[in-house]
Amino acid sequence: MRPFTGTRQDSARARDSTHPIRGPEYPAAVTIEIRLAEPDDAAAIRDIYNLEVETTTVTFDLVPRTLDEQRRWIAGHSGGHPAVVAVAAGEVVGFGSLSPYKDRPAYFPTVEDSVYVRGDQRGAGVGAALLAELVRLAAGYGYHSVIARIVGGHDASISLHRACAFEIVGTEREVGRKLGRWLDLVVMQRML
Numbered sequence: 001m002r003p004f005t006g007t008r009q010d011s012a013r014a015r016d017s018t019h020p021i022r023g024p025e026y027p028a029a030v031t032i033e034i035r036l037a038e039p040d041d042a043a044a045i046r047d048i049y050n051l052e053v054e055t056t057t058v059t060f061d062l063v064p065r066t067l068d069e070q071r072r073w074i075a076g077h078s079g080g081h082p083a084v085v086a087v088a089a090g091e092v093v094g095f096g097s098l099s100p101y102k103d104r105p106a107y108f109p110t111v112e113d114s115v116y117v118r119g120d121q122r123g124a125g126v127g128a129a130l131l132a133e134l135v136r137l138a139a140g141y142g143y144h145s146v147i148a149r150i151v152g153g154h155d156a157s158i159s160l161h162r163a164c165a166f167e168i169v170g171t172e173r174e175v176g177r178k179l180g181r182w183l184d185l186v187v188m189q190r191m192l
């Protein structure tokens with residue numbers, strides 16, 4: 001399998017040839033490239049991530065990242081725990097990563113994924129392309145499964161993962177609290 005490079009329309013078509021492309025209109029010539037994250041991507045990744053930290057419950061982080069922290073995060077996501085970005089028309093429009101599932105060493109065959117797409121770019125196949133690339137990389141590294149930990153009720157992320165062959169394997173009830181709400185955590189898993 002090769003890394004995904006294609007138009008948004010290609011991505012949508014590859015997933016479901018009958019599904020109309022939702023969201024904004026894109027010129028057919030716009031190509032999405034998924035590549036490994038580089039130090040210069042830090043500001044774009046930070047901006048996409050911090051908006052979710054500050055305004056939503058999709059991440060359990062409470063404090064926005066600084067540029068230095070984001071640079072360190074990219075540096076820490078290399079080798080077997082990579083970060084990738086989606087680039088369209090020269091701009092980073094989304095990112096994803098594979099992280100260790102848990103610290104204790106016997107968990108080494110498992111990784112946890114993360115996918116974020118810029119608000120104005122959603123619904124056009126970017127998230128699916130990022131997740132497909134993360135799964136491809138995880139399989140290539142020889143991991144046994146990929147876990148997604150998703151805030152309860154987050155239909156977009158649950159559907160995104162289900163469409164990529166993840167299954168719900170459990171729910172942790174009211175394990176988090178943010179923006180005045182109790183947060184469930186839905187655990188999804190794809191065996192490789």
Ligand SMILES: CC(C)(COP(=O)(O)OP(=O)(O)OC[C@H]1O[C@@H](n2cnc3c(N)ncnc32)[C@H](O)[C@@H]1OP(=O)(O)O)[C@@H](O)C(=O)NCCC(=O)NCCS
Pocket residue numbers: 015016019052058059114115116117118121122123124125126127128129149150151154155156157159160161163
């Ligand atoms: C979740 C997220 C990554 C999806 O990215 P996206 O680029 O909009 O997703 P895609 O266009 O590739 O859609 C892929 C599939 O995801 C599902 N999906 C995406 N958006 C959806 C929505 N709003 N409602 C229901 N399902 C949705 C669908 O199954 C879709 O397949 P389809 O188009 O064939 O129906 C994006 O909404 C996002 O970045 N949200 C904020 C960050 C976040 O929550 N990240 C996940 C943390 S666990």
